[in-house]
Amino acid sequence: MNHRVLVLNGPNLRRLGTREPDVYGSASFEDLTALCRDAGRRLGLEVEVRQTDDEAEMIRWVHEAADERLPVVINPAAFTHYSYALRDALAQLNGPLVEVHISNPAAREEFRHTSVVAGVATGTIAGFGFMSYVLALQAVAELLAENAGDAGRAARA
Numbered sequence: 001m002n003h004r005v006l007v008l009n010g011p012n013l014r015r016l017g018t019r020e021p022d023v024y025g026s027a028s029f030e031d032l033t034a035l036c037r038d039a040g041r042r043l044g045l046e047v048e049v050r051q052t053d054d055e056a057e058m059i060r061w062v063h064e065a066a067d068e069r070l071p072v073v074i075n076p077a078a079f080t081h082y083s084y085a086l087r088d089a090l091a092q093l094n095g096p097l098v099e100v101h102i103s104n105p106a107a108r109e110e111f112r113h114t115s116v117v118a119g120v121a122t123g124t125i126a127g128f129g130f131m132s133y134v135l136a137l138q139a140v141a142e143l144l145a146e147n148a149g150d151a152g153r154a155a156r157a
């Protein structure tokens with residue numbers, strides 16, 4: 001059975017392709033969605049890609065992931081740098097949580113050097129363009145496989 005994974009995207013990311021292409025590239029949000037779904041298919045994951053400009057909606061999606069025990073890949077976009085509400089929501093997750101960024105925020109303006117969500121993430125992948133998402137999905141697949149192995153061993157013990 002394929003594992004469901006939510007790939008959540010924060011503000012302005014639907015404008016990929018036209019938004020600062022020198023920073024984020026010329027491919028669109030639809031291209032990103034297709035890339036994530038394809039990567040998911042190869043990895044045995046059922047990937048659902050969503051985007052919102054609304055902090056409340058993003059938090060509701062994280063609650064849904066917590067209630068359904070779903071792994072999450074999230075690009076919180078600008079919420080990364082200031083949303084304690086999103087961090088508190090993400091802290092409630094029980095599965096793998098990978099923070100991703102298209103650009104490398106550490107190499108950009110000072111305000112982007114702080115991530116208020118990194119401390120509750122399993123790990124962070126940044127700076128690889130859209131490939132950051134593929135690497136994040138690979139990490140989720142590996143972590144799920146490890147957990148399945150642990151559960152199997154526990155059941156046989």
Ligand code: DQA
Pocket residue numbers: 011012075076077078079080100101102103104105112
């Ligand atoms: C971003 C980096 C953030 O600093 C910025 O606010 C974004 C996109 C990235 O993917 O590189 O909107 O998360």
